[in-house]
Amino acid sequence: AWNSTCENWMAAEVALEKYYLSIFYGFEFVLGVLGNVTVVFGYLFCLRKWNSSNIYLFNLSISDLAFLCTLPMLIRSYANGYWMYGHVLCISNRFVLHANLYTSILFLTFISIDRYLLMKYPFREHILQKKEFAVLISVGIWVLVTLELLPILPFINPVITDEGTSCTDYASSGDPRYNLVYSLCLTLLGFLIPLSVMCFFYYKIAVFLKRRNRLPVSAVPLDKPLRLVVLAVAVFSTLFTPYHVMRNVRIASRLGHWPQGCTQVTINTLYIMTRPLAFLNSAINPVFYFLVGDHFREMLMSKLRQLFKSLTTFRV
Numbered sequence: 376a377w378n379s380t381c382e383n384w385m386a387a388e389v390a391l392e393k394y395y396l397s398i399f400y401g402f403e404f405v406l407g408v409l410g411n412v413t414v415v416f417g418y419l420f421c422l423r424k425w426n427s428s429n430i431y432l433f434n435l436s437i438s439d440l441a442f443l444c445t446l447p448m449l450i451r452s453y454a455n456g457y458w459m460y461g462h463v464l465c466i467s468n469r470f471v472l473h474a475n476l477y478t479s480i481l482f483l484t485f486i487s488i489d490r491y492l493l494m495k496y497p498f499r500e501h502i503l504q505k506k507e508f509a510v511l512i513s514v515g516i517w518v519l520v521t522l523e524l525l526p527i528l529p530f531i532n533p534v535i536t537d538e539g540t541s542c543t544d545y546a547s548s549g550d551p552r553y554n555l556v557y558s559l560c561l562t563l564l565g566f567l568i569p570l571s572v573m574c575f576f577y578y579k580i581a582v583f584l585k586r587r588n589r590l591p592v593s594a595v596p597l598d599k600p601l602r603l604v605v606l607a608v609a610v611f612s613t614l615f616t617p618y619h620v621m622r623n624v625r626i627a628s629r630l631g632h633w634p635q636g637c638t639q640v641t642i643n644t645l646y647i648m649t650r651p652l653a654f655l656n657s658a659i660n661p662v663f664y665f666l667v668g669d670h671f672r673e674m675l676m677s678k679l680r681q682l683f684k685s686l687t688t689f690r691v
Contacts, residue, residue, distance in 0.1 A: 384644055417674065478520050487607075
């Protein structure tokens with residue numbers, strides 16, 4: 376019975392890598408490209424006056440697009456069972472993938488701070504809401520994440536086998552002794568601390584909206600913004616947390632004192648299931664752009680109507 380169970384986990388591991396990852400990443404690529412290209416088009420051609428929130432959201436969409444451009448290589452490689460693009464693209468692909476993850480968390484964190492300040496000081500521009508400061512913060516985020524991820528490069532080691540090159544994921548390559556220490560530090564600095572800050576400010580927003588909603592002078596219904604705040608925290612916590620937990624467990628399982636064989640296969644199978652979920656935010660971020668943007672949908676639809684009208688007039 377034990378051997379049968381282990382064989383089932385091994386079969387699930389192979390099937391997940393071949394079908395689950397390729398199909399899930401394909402879905403993310405199509406949905407994410409459509410959404411993020413639309414957002415970038417809207418910001419570049421529809422938005423006349425930029426504020427700090429727009430700057431963070433625009434940088435977030437650029438980060439998402441950079442990650443989405445790496446997905447076709449991953450999709451084809453998982454579907455075929457081997458990597459066909461060489462060592463350099465393997466390492467750069469994994470680097471961009473993690474850069475998107477941690478820039479996304481940081482930009483979402485500063486968006487939550489910006490939203491809170493906008494509600495707290497609606498008639499006074501806080502120093503954190505100045506456009507110049509937002510540009511500096513955005514540049515700082517890109518530099519910080521790049522420096523934060525430089526140690527990951529030695530851990531990504533493409534393996535050449537008889538069947539071809541294997542571009543293994545970060546948690547499955549490198550020396551697990553040093554990899555686990557770095558992964559735990561990255562989880563703390565790149566995920567737990569920013570997520571805690573984001574949750575704190577979303578909590579402050581929720582408290583503020585609840586208090587405003589109880590006031591009899593509140594003429595604007597605040598139920599929808601409150602639901603959006605709760606949904607944002609729930610969605611992003613659900614997407615990011617399982618991946619970071621299973622990544623560290625996966626690295627730890629490769630240490631010599633852990634049970635080998637079926638235990639490793641089971642852990643890796645569960646880890647594979649969390650990987651595309653962590654990057655699903657690149658596909659669903661545009662939804663939040665539409666919800667929190669300053670009349671973004673109206674501006675975008677107006678621009679599209681103008682383009683359609685111009686094309687119709689040109690053809691006539």
